[in-house]
Amino acid sequence: MQWLTSLSNRLKINRLASTVIDSLWQANCPLCKRSTDRILCKDCDRQISACQSPEFLQVDYPISPDLPLYSWGIYDGALKRAIAACKYGNHPAIMEAIAEKIATTWKRSPHRKALIQNHKKLSVIPIPLHANKLKSRGFNQAEILARRFCELIALPCHPQLLQRVKDTKAQMQTKSITEREQNLSHAFTVPLQHRSPQTNPRSVILVDDIYTTGATIREAIATLAHSNLIVRAVIVISRPQFQK
Numbered sequence: 601m602q603w604l605t606s607l608s609n610r611l612k613i614n615r616l617a618s619t620v621i622d623s624l625w626q627a628n629c630p631l632c633k634r635s636t637d638r639i640l641c642k643d644c645d646r647q648i649s650a651c652q653s654p655e656f657l658q659v660d661y662p663i664s665p666d667l668p669l670y671s672w673g674i675y676d677g678a679l680k681r682a683i684a685a686c687k688y689g690n691h692p693a694i695m696e697a698i699a700e701k702i703a704t705t706w707k708r709s710p711h712r713k714a715l716i717q718n719h720k721k722l723s724v725i726p727i728p729l730h731a732n733k734l735k736s737r738g739f740n741q742a743e744i745l746a747r748r749f750c751e752l753i754a755l756p757c758h759p760q761l762l763q764r765v766k767d768t769k770a771q772m773q774t775k776s777i778t779e780r781e782q783n784l785s786h787a788f789t790v791p792l793q794h795r796s797p798q799t800n801p802r803s804v805i806l807v808d809d810i811y812t813t814g815a816t817i818r819e820a821i822a823t824l825a826h827s828n829l830i831v832r833a834v835i836v837i838s839r840p841q842f843q844k
């Protein structure tokens with residue numbers, strides 16, 4: 601946008617032409633449909649920022665006592681609507697806007713330095729979608745989130761390290777813990793060429809959009825561990841409130 605403005609200034613394009621150029625770059629906010637020159641309009645952006653959780657590090661350590669879960673926001677209100685609009689309304693760019701918020705929070709996090717210092721060659725892996733779902737949705741929201749996040753925090757993103765080989769039901773459709781576990785059992789795999797030797801394990805951060813029961817995350821962690829890819833932290837956009 602800025603380069604277009606400076607180009608039009610340099611070429612002394614008249615006001616009408618500038619307006620035409622501007623209007624080409626105006627899109628509608630995917631959440632409220634108002635015109636905006638950014639991904640989200642200021643108002644929706646503010647509403648999403650208001651969903652930020654007071655604590656980024658989840659102090660109840662719901663995955664395991666030695667594995668930190670970072671959740672940027674509370675899965676409710678504008679943030680919940682934004683995630684749904686992204687996934688079911690075909691607006692992948694919303695994930696980029698949210699990734700920018702998470703990156704800002706991560707850069708300020710006191711735990712970030714220690715994680716990076718203690719684990720050399722740290723990389724980021726998004727929770728993958730099964731090929732069928734990827735085909736119907738057209739994108740993996742966790743991958744878009746992870747890629748933009750990695751660009752901003754200068755860590756490598758390696759979506760190819762983890763694949764989803766089982767077309768599981770949505771976890772919310774499963775009725776019992778046993779059904780949930782069976783649903784996810786062997787859901788993931790690490791392609792042979794990406795497996796690390798036991799003598800040289802690699803450290804990774806897992807990224808996903810929502811943390812609910814943690815069953816998906818746990819299954820992914822176990823699969824990665826079998827291939828000596830050790831998850832050192834999990835970062836998600838959001839987690840429902842009061843779920844302890």
Ligand SMILES: [Zn+2]
Pocket residue numbers: 629630631632633634640641642643644645
């Ligand atoms: Zn809006």
